[in-house]
Amino acid sequence: MNNLKPAQPKLSGEFPPSALSAGVDALRLAARQAPPTLLARRTDCQYVETGPGQGEFRLPLFGAPILVRYPELVAYASQAGLDLALQALPLPTQALLLYHFTSSDGTPLSNRWVSFGDLTDGRMYQQAFQGYAGDKLTRHFGERIEDFRQACRAAGGQPAEMGDAAFTFTPLPRVPLLVTYWLGEDEFPSACKILFDASARNHLPIDVCAILGSMLASRILKASPPAAKPAGG
Numbered sequence: 001m002n003n004l005k006p007a008q009p010k011l012s013g014e015f016p017p018s019a020l021s022a023g024v025d026a027l028r029l030a031a032r033q034a035p036p037t038l039l040a041r042r043t044d045c046q047y048v049e050t051g052p053g054q055g056e057f058r059l060p061l062f063g064a065p066i067l068v069r070y071p072e073l074v075a076y077a078s079q080a081g082l083d084l085a086l087q088a089l090p091l092p093t094q095a096l097l098l099y100h101f102t103s104s105d106g107t108p109l110s111n112r113w114v115s116f117g118d119l120t121d122g123r124m125y126q127q128a129f130q131g132y133a134g135d136k137l138t139r140h141f142g143e144r145i146e147d148f149r150q151a152c153r154a155a156g157g158q159p160a161e162m163g164d165a166a167f168t169f170t171p172l173p174r175v176p177l178l179v180t181y182w183l184g185e186d187e188f189p190s191a192c193k194i195l196f197d198a199s200a201r202n203h204l205p206i207d208v209c210a211i212l213g214s215m216l217a218s219r220i221l222k223a224s225p226p227a228a229k230p231a232g233g
Contacts, residue, residue: 020091020092020095021091023095024091024094024095024098027095027098027099027101027102028072028073028098030102031073031098031101031102032071032073036055036057036070036071039057039101039104040057041106042101042104042105042106042174043057043059043100043101043104043106043172043173043174043203044059044106044173044174045057045058045059045173046058046059047070053071054069054070054071055069055070056068056069056070057069057070058078059172059173060170060172060173061093061097061171061172062156062169062170062171062215062216062219063156063170064077065077065078066078066089066097067086068097068101073098073101074088074094075088075089075093075094075097076088076089077089096208096211096212099204099205099208100172100174100175100203100204100208103202103203103204103205103208104174104202104203104204105202105203106202107174107199107202107203108199109174109176109197109199110197110198110199111197112197112198113162113178113195113196113197113198114195114196114197114198115193115195115196116129116130116133116194116195116196116209116210116213117129118198119196119198119200119201119206119209120201120206121201121206122201122206122209125206125210129210129213129214130193132214132217133194133210133213133214133216133217134179134191134192134193134194134217135192136217136221137179137181137192137217137220137221138181138189138190138191138192140221140224141181141190141192141224142190143183143184143190145164145165145181145183147224147225148165148181148192148220148224149165149167150224150225151220151221151223151224151225152165152167152179152220152223153167154223155169155216155219155220155222155223156169156219157169157179157220160178160180162178162180163180163181163182164181164182164183165180165181166178166179166180166181167179169216171212171215171216172203172212174199174202174203175196175197175200175203175204175209175212176197177194177195177196177212177213177216178194178195178196179192179193179194179195179216179217179220180192180193180195194213194216194217196209196213
């Protein structure tokens with residue numbers, strides 16, 4: 001899993017299943033080195049004991065309820081909080097959550113937005129990240145600022161004050177994101193950026209920060225109104 005590169009985010013099926021599975025197993029082993037109550041404090045999630053040496057972490061992922069059973073450290077999508085509705089999440093999502101558990105040191109939010117390039121180790125990958133995150137959104141929406149707003153709301157965003165339109169998202173309790181859009185004028189084209197709280201690197205490796213930003217861009221595009229989609233798309 002250390003081969004992940006922010007220039008080409010790949011917490012996906014691009015990894016051979018055996019390699020991804022081995023990486024997830026290694027992350028589970030690393031996460032078990034800390035007491036579950038400490039992991040819960042660091043990631044700002046709830047931990048509920050269900051028996052001797054057993055319990056459940058409960059946290060939202062992009063607003064959807066997630067349950068992670070301990071000590072197995074397997075994550076499930078929990079619908080209405082009912083065990084009968086639990087579904088194991090795909091391996092890439094398991095890996096993302098486990099990276100969070102193994103990386104988070106509990107640093108509180110700084111409430112200061114910074115670019116990907118301003119994060120530790122992010123500068124050399126800034127151009128690539130902008131290409132598959134902010135620029136991807138700009139290419140899709142162009143001057144259609146209302147379509148952008150509608151898509152962000154549909155994807156769970158909350159309006160914020162920045163640029164011509166901006167929305168905050170909370171993929172994880174300790175890792176909020178902000179997407180902001182500037183309409184073009186004169187010789188300057190429209191531009192979109194995905195920003196991070198300055199504390200993001202205290203909770204995720206830089207490559208997983210890139211993946212989270214890419215996931216947000218994909219969610220916004222998926223939620224875009226039909227009229228905004230390219231012909232034949």
